[in-house]
Amino acid sequence: MTAANNNNNNNNNNSNNNNNNNNKAVSPPLSSEDESDVESLHSFHYSPKAVDIPSANRLAKRLFMLDGFKKSDVSRHLSKNNDFSRVVAEEYLKYFNFENDTLDIALRKFLKQFSLTGETQERERVLVHFSKRYLDCNPGSFNSQDAVHTLTCAIMLLNTDLHGQNIGRKMTCTEFIENLSELNDGDNFPREVLKLLYHAIKTYPLEWALDEDGDECGSQLQQKQPSENQQNLAGNNPFLDVPNAATAIEYKKGYVMRKSCVDSNGKKTPFGKRGWKMFYCTLRDMVLYLHKDEHGFRKSALSDNLHNAIRIHHALATKAADYTKKQHVFRLQTADQAEYLFQTSDSKELQSWIDTINFVCASFSAQPLAGAVGSQRKFQRPLLPCSHTKLNLREQLRDHEERVLKLEAELEEHRKYPPERSAKSLNIQNYREKDVYLHYELKRYKTYAYLLRSRISQYPELEPSLVETCIGEVDEGGAVALMEPMAGGGGGIIPPPVPDRRTSPTTNRYSYRAAIYSGSAGSNRDNGGDIG
Template sequence: MLGSGMGSFWCLSDCCNAGVKTALLETHSEMGSTEILEKETSESLSNGTSSNIEAAKRLAKRLYQLDRFKRSDVAKHLGKNNEFSKLVAEEYLKFFDFTGMTLDQSLRYFFKAFSLVGETQERERVLIHFSNRYFYCNPDTIASQDGVHCLTCAMMLLNTDLHGHNIGKKMTCQEFIANLQGVNEGGDFSKDLLKALYNSIKNEKLEWAVDDEEKKKSPTEGTDEKANGTHPKTISRIGSTTNPFLDIPHDPNAAVYKSGFLARKIHADMDGKKTPRGKRGWKTFYAVLKGTVLYLQKDEYKPEKALSEEDLKNAVSVHHALASKAIDYEKKPNVLKLKTADWRVLLFQAQSAEEMQGWINKINCVAAVFSAPPFPAAIGSQKKFSRPLLPATTTKLSQEEQLKSHESKLKQITTELAEHRSYPPDKKVKAKEIDEYRLKDHYLEFEMELLSCKNKKQYRGSAVSFLEARWALRRAVAGPEENPL
């Protein structure tokens, strides 16, 4: 019995030697695995990099052979957020030769070996490792590793749309092709390739292997949903994680755009769900906007100091994010609101109105300049709205191309919002359909705010503000000392 593939994800690998121990010891495998791995861990930590590689090879081999590991253990080790797990994943993928195979054939072959379970970001890392390996085996088939990963994500979403629990019309081949226009290094994928992938997924859904224990469960226990850790009517999207930092690569050499003390309050969790009262309190951090990550640290920033686990946990990605003055929050002065790609909402109090505006400018400029164009969402059903996928990788577009992309997207959103509002739902329809209408309206309105410059005082530095985008690019080259805005 196999578990169904139900989502698509986007993420990174972080560098830290301490992760060797974490990757080896955090296991849910059979009795005896932990004791053996503890010995391997001490050896790898004491003997340096070469020993780490050897330890990674040993662990990868045991995972592939399921030597005291279950199929559900594999993804947990391949998808952890540290350098050692990256080594393990690279070694594990070497057991798979995808040469001469199509992308869908390779993905099916890969899924036969293990269960793609775990947190969204963990599963996404596994798919990135798969994409890298496929590109290595077939360098002339698709233009880049990013292109492979884009198609992999698209297939996962298509699988959900065609074989999941969606209500209404399924995505057509024409829609699938249209959704992927312009995302292959700025160009289009071959239509013949996309048609072949579409027909493959339509005729046979993507599935991965499950443990023997899962096979014994009755069909009513929902193997598909449990294998994914999702509700049957929920689609996991790129960037849908409680820690946006995990969606992006940690670049120790990234430019520092702004730093200073900020008090933070978590207002809404992923997908805009209200944060429980006990978790909404204000807490002061030393904030550092480095690259596309807003790090929230206990102490002042020191370039030579390694990030702690707590620093990584508190970090926030600003890709596709929008910062604005929190005009609806009056309990404290100088408060800005940050809405992230996964629709979390965080409030930050600055020490002055000038500092608040400075943070708004910098965050929006970084998001405008470095956010990659969104991937399409699964839109096969008009009744079920899904937000587009927002990759956390840095855009590969030039400065001019990035501007054109933003302007084109703004025109598209403007038209789509007008069309959407011209056909409001009938008052007699089900409440669920009204909720879907409101969700799409909310999303389109938010994108309008993100992309337009109609309110320059509040959204200064937004996506189509070309002058500020140009300054931000210069800032990345010149370093953090000069204030470009």
């Protein structure tokens, strides 16, 4: 009888083990290139049996004590996507006591200890470990680890906005609070907490850790950085490099009139700031520089380089047919929801500016990040990275065409279920916002696909020129001749030059995570220790 029971128990255990194994097999593996924040948060589970725990503990202690390591060495040991590195990171974070600390104080302690560097996902993993440790020390302070992670990103971008000489005005406390609406796992963060965080960052900027000794590695990093003046102009976000206007590729330039219609927060530009102004406009990489005259890039005028600059990643330029007060006007809509009107000298220049801007955007804008997923009802736009794409021209075209099909299906599905007349005004507003967004994105990607399709058909030999993540220098032969005019008349599109092997990410302010994670490897910048 006992033997029979034992056999039954063994059979049950084997059955349970098989079920567990089957359940594990169902879960898809995480993507090493496109893992989202949620996937990162869920990647902490590891098998202790497969990890040398004593070795991980010793390494974590040495990293914290800087025993044989510099501050710039720490991040790469905490950010690898394997079980051993995750154990090292968790053990490293145990040396920090964040109990009863506000999030900004905890973040100051953390960033003061080492230099946060590496690729996008590597830096993301390190901050995920920080978020987990903070919530462990302060259980119940926020709804989830993901909420802590989101607020951490928001604090860093706020620091950049307040203490770097960014484009436009500084973020207000009200805007900071509104931007974080329903991001505490579907709930709002406590208003008083956000107010305290805002004023703390405004009064005391975050400090960025640097190696104390002038080692060879540090010297090499310093050589790659922009000049001190240029750093001061654009702020010092450790996650994003300042666009170097002096070495960037120039695509088009000329005098234009500009009018601001909508600010980067999606709100209408104040009446007193909407007037038309003349600028000498220069398109370099994915930045539109606006200067008083053609000498704007001289050293004495560097302060204007980023003051009126416009980031054009994922932007769309269209003829402003609805604007009848002036002739030859095009509308530029950017990824941060800003909107501008530009007046050119004639119809040929009008079409040339539209074609050139759209082609640069179509060629170099990176693939959008996955949209936010949560219990909140408010419509959330997907994040649009400001980094350069890693796809070549043909792959970029294929990606645009796939997004057109996806957006068409999504728009059709969205319009099948309009809100009822008796629905709440908020539901109707969300429906309309999503409808307008889908329609605009469909138009944008159709334009991108058309331009790249035309380019590949006429210049197939240029197809390999976009393998790398950025625009490089022109070959000795110079720029290729203009394309024939597109349908609708006007000037042609200037083909991009062959890139070199550098990265040249640009900054933006439209979202917290995108602003922090869209750049390439972070770099240490000695400018008073600010992260902004």
